[in-house]
Amino acid sequence: MGILKIEGLKKAFNQKTVIEALNLEVTQNEIYGFIGSNGAGKTTTMKMVLGLLKSDGGEIYVCGEKVRFGDTPTNRHVGYLPDVPEFYTYMNAEEYLKLCADITQMGKAEQRERIDELLTLVGLHGEKSRIRNYSRGMKQRLGIAQALIHRPKLLICDEPTSALDPKGRMEILKILKEITKETTVIFSTHILGDVERICDRVGILYDGKIVKEIDMSRGPLGEKGIVVELDQEAYGKVAPLLEMHHAGGSEYIIENHSLREIYNVLHKHEVYPERIVKERKSLEDVYLEVTT
Amino acid sequence: MNQMLPLFKKEFIESWRNFKFAAILIVFAIIGILSPFTALILPDILGMVMDDSGITVEIPESTTLDSYMQFFSNMNQMGLVIFVIVFGSILTHEFSRNTLVNLVTKGLKRTNVIVVKALFLMLVWTIGYALSALVAYMYTIYYWDEPVDHLVLAFAMTWVYGLFIISLILLASTLFTNSFIAVLFSVVAAVIVMLMAGIHPDAAAYLPQYLIGNNVGLLAGEIDPEDVLGSMAITAVLSLVFILLAIIRFKKVPMN
Numbered sequence: 305m306g307i308l309k310i311e312g313l314k315k316a317f318n319q320k321t322v323i324e325a326l327n328l329e330v331t332q333n334e335i336y337g338f339i340g341s342n343g344a345g346k347t348t349t350m351k352m353v354l355g356l357l358k359s360d361g362g363e364i365y366v367c368g369e370k371v372r373f374g375d376t377p378t379n380r381h382v383g384y385l386p387d388v389p390e391f392y393t394y395m396n397a398e399e400y401l402k403l404c405a406d407i408t409q410m411g412k413a414e415q416r417e418r419i420d421e422l423l424t425l426v427g428l429h430g431e432k433s434r435i436r437n438y439s440r441g442m443k444q445r446l447g448i449a450q451a452l453i454h455r456p457k458l459l460i461c462d463e464p465t466s467a468l469d470p471k472g473r474m475e476i477l478k479i480l481k482e483i484t485k486e487t488t489v490i491f492s493t494h495i496l497g498d499v500e501r502i503c504d505r506v507g508i509l510y511d512g513k514i515v516k517e518i519d520m521s522r523g524p525l526g527e528k529g530i531v532v533e534l535d536q537e538a539y540g541k542v543a544p545l546l547e548m549h550h551a552g553g554s555e556y557i558i559e560n561h562s563l564r565e566i567y568n569v570l571h572k573h574e575v576y577p578e579r580i581v582k583e584r585k586s587l588e589d590v591y592l593e594v595t596t
Numbered sequence: 597m598n599q600m601l602p603l604f605k606k607e608f609i610e611s612w613r614n615f616k617f618a619a620i621l622i623v624f625a626i627i628g629i630l631s632p633f634t635a636l637i638l639p640d641i642l643g644m645v646m647d648d649s650g651i652t653v654e655i656p657e658s659t660t661l662d663s664y665m666q667f668f669s670n671m672n673q674m675g676l677v678i679f680v681i682v683f684g685s686i687l688t689h690e691f692s693r694n695t696l697v698n699l700v701t702k703g704l705k706r707t708n709v710i711v712v713k714a715l716f717l718m719l720v721w722t723i724g725y726a727l728s729a730l731v732a733y734m735y736t737i738y739y740w741d742e743p744v745d746h747l748v749l750a751f752a753m754t755w756v757y758g759l760f761i762i763s764l765i766l767l768a769s770t771l772f773t774n775s776f777i778a779v780l781f782s783v784v785a786a787v788i789v790m791l792m793a794g795i796h797p798d799a800a801a802y803l804p805q806y807l808i809g810n811n812v813g814l815l816a817g818e819i820d821p822e823d824v825l826g827s828m829a830i831t832a833v834l835s836l837v838f839i840l841l842a843i844i845r846f847k848k849v850p851m852n
Contacts, residue, residue, distance in 0.1 A: 354701050356851040374847045375705050384701040390694045392606065394613040406602030407704045450698055 306331040307381075307458050307488045308353065313362035314512075315348055322348050324512030326362070330458075330505075333484055337499035337520075338492040339591065340509030346492040347387070349509070350460050354384055367457055380408070383456035383487070387463040389447030393436035397428045397446050400435065401453055408454040422449040426479060441472035448479055452487070459483065461491045465498050477502050496587045506587065510595045518590065525585040529559040530566060533579040541573045554578070599708045600715075603699075607686075607716040616682050617720060623678050624671075624724040628731025631667035636739050638662070660742040664750070665812045667732040671754055672808040675728065676761060679721060680783055685776040686713050687769035692776075697851055710766060710843045717762040725755055749821055750814050753807040753828065760804045760831045763838035770845040804831040 306329040313326040322345040330336045340346050351357040353364055355376030364371040366378040391400055398419060405415040423429040426445035438446065444464060451459055461480065465473040473495075480489055481502050493499060499506055504521055507514045518525065533554050534542070546569055548556040558566060563582060570577065611617040639655045646653055687709075690696045696709065729751045764783055772778035790805040800806055806827040813819045 351850075351852070356697065356700070358850065375700075375703075375707075377703070379701050379703050382701065384698070386694070386697060389698065391698070392610060392695060394610060399609075403602055403606055404698065404702055407599055407699050407702050409598050447698075454702060 307367060308490065309365040310349070310353070311363045311365075313349065313352065313364065314360045315345070315352060315357070316360055321512055323352075323359075326509075326513050328507060328514055330488060330490060332457075332488055333486075334504040335480065335484055335489040335491060335502050337503035337506040338490055338509060339494060339496065339499055339506060339587075340492075341494060341595070344509045345512060346509055347462050350384075350462050350490070350492060353460060354379060354382060380454070381457045383451035383454070383459040385444075385447045385451045385459065385461040385464050387466060389443060389450070391435045391443065391446065391450075394434060396434050397423060397431050397449070400446065401449060404450045404453045410454065418453060418455075422452055425449070425452075425482070427475070441468055441475065444468060444472065444476055445479070448476070452483065456487060459487045459489045461489060463493050464491065465493060465495060473498065496591060500587050508591055508594055516590065516594045518587070525587065525590050528583045528585045528589055529557040530561070530563060531579070531581050531583050532556050532558060532566070532570075532577045534575065534577050538575040538577065541575055542569055545569050545573075557583075599704055600712050603704070603708060603712040604716060607712060611683075611716075611720065619682055620679060620720060620724040621727060624675060624728035625731055627667070627670045627675050628728040629735060631670050631732050632663040632735040632739055635662040635666045658740075660736055660740045660744050661812065661816055663732070663736040663740065664744070664747075664815055667729075667736075668750070668754060668808070668811040671725070671728060672757070672811070675725075676758065679724070679758070680761060680765065680780065683717055683720065684765050684779050684783070686717065687766060688772070688774055688776045688779055691769075691849075691851075692774035694851070700851065706847050706849075707843050710770070710839065710846050714762060714766055714839050714842075717765070718759055721758045721762060722755070725758060744815050745817070746814050746821055749824065750811040753811050753814070753824055756828050756831050756835075757804055757807045760835045760838075763835040763842070766842040767838040767845070770842045770849060773849060802826050802830050804834065807831060 308328070308330040310326055310328040313323050314321070315323040322343075326345075326349060338346055338349070348357060352359045353366065353371060355371055355373050355378070358373040367381045369378045369381075371378045392403070395403070401419045401422065402415060405418065410418065420429070423431070426449045428442065428445060428449065431442075435443065435446065444467075447464070448461075451461075459480075464480070465476050468476065477498055480491065483489070491499070491503065500520070504519075506518045506520060508516045508518075531551065532548070534556060535554060539556065546558055546566060547560050548558045551557045561569075566580070569575075570580075608617075635658045639658050642655050646655070696704075700706065700709075733747070761783065764786055765779060768779040768782035772782065787805070790803050794800040794803050794805050794809075801823060804827065807824065810819055810824065814821065814824060
């Protein structure tokens with residue numbers, strides 16, 4: 305069994321179904337990207353995994369143990385980074401991590417070592433100011449540190465990069481990539497570039513269920529087609545001969561012809577495109593395919 | 597138990613750094629100082645007002661009883677209201693800012709949250725109230741030096757009522773989660789309901805409200821110590837029941 309297993313999960317708010325028969329399995333030491341539009345139910349699913357929200361049906365298992373709503377013992381295996389982590393802002397980072405470590409009932413000697421290690425990992429070592437003075441990026445990094453304090457087997461990150469600037473995003477992604485040696489990460493987001501950058505597997509949440517799972521380690525997601533950039537006159541010459549559709553601006557996508565056929569047609573009609581490129585499908589393309 | 601100690605420490609740091617603890621100590625100390633002093637100078641003030649109006653009335657000298665009347669009047673109204681305003685958001689604030697999520701997802705037992713907050717509020721109330729009562733007692737001795745009977749029990753009546761208000765705050769907080777205003781209204785509504793129920797003479801002596809309406813009556817010998825025991829016992833039991841209900845409710849509160 306994987307680190308996380310979800311079977312037939314259901315959740316509705318005021319009779320509006322948000323999650324419907326969701327099945328998901330995440331295996332050890334992978335980074336699983338959980339993507340979907342705003343309101344698709346990503347956060348709801350994560351909160352049910354953490355026992356913070358009650359499900360209307362189905363089962364959730366973390367490390368083989370069933371999750372219960374409320375005080376669920378499975379949380380000892382889990383670290384959680386909310387999208388906007390909230391802290392006791394009158395404390396400094398070290399004091400806050402010590403409180404978290406005390407709550408997990410970690411020994412004093414281990415606490416000191418772990419807090420030092422985590423503050424170094426997230427770049428907050430020696431930061432003595434109170435959390436109320438932190439930037440958003442610093443809070444997010446402290447959020448990762450608190451989530452990892454008890455060496456969880458599973459780290460759940462809910463849109464950890466959505467509120468950050470590009471530099472802040474890169475820092476968070478780098479940290480997430482680093483920690484997979486000892487932790488499995490589930491990472492929800494709607495920033496698909498982040499997912500492509502670090503995830504091993506991706507699940508697309510749509511209509512309350514996972515509609516497609518993609519193994520990112522298997523390489524390209526398929527061919528999108530051949531993109532040709534043509535002016536109006538050139539387009540007029542070759543359009544009757546090549547099946548193409550407008551992709552915006554002066555770009556056209558040709559799907560059902562080989563590169564050789566296209567070159568032959570262009571050469572024969574003395575058309576010289578500004579650009580011709582064989583393009584691969586991006587995660588965004590796949591996402592749009594399955595959600596529209 | 598191991599989770600309760602760091603949580604208690606957190607509550608203390610929070611109230612200390614946010615000046616809430618200091619504010620209560622200062623306000624309660626002022627009530628302790630001002631109550632006997634007001635009782636002392638009230639006849640002189642009234643005398644001056646009367647003289648200016650040309651009315652000649654014999655105003656009796658104030659006594660120890662007047663001092664305690666001032667103290668209980670101030671503490672049972674202003675003192676408790678200030679305490680509720682300063683500490684009434686102890687749980688709703690955690691809901692509205694989502695600060696408990698990080699700790700609950702680390703295995704913090706929800707029961708411990710309520711128990712620690714109840715114990716902490718009781719400690720602050722006890723320290724603040726004891727300070728105020730002690731200051732009032734010492735100034736009363738200093739100004740009048742007259743003994744009164746059942747003083748400790750009279751002080752205890754308001755103290756037990758304060759514990760009841762704390763349990764009410766916690767129960768209302770788990771019911772209305774992130775609305776401090778709703779908690780305030782709940783406390784006010786509960787007090788109004790008790791006042792209305794107290795109109796019935798058979799019920800009055802068994803209601804929590806009886807405790808803060810009869811401190812001076814006990815000191816003046818209008819009621820016996822046995823007369824307050826029923827109300828004290830019921831108030832203590834109600835406080836315990838409210839805290840248990842708060843724990844049960846809090847375990848089922850979704851955290852969004």
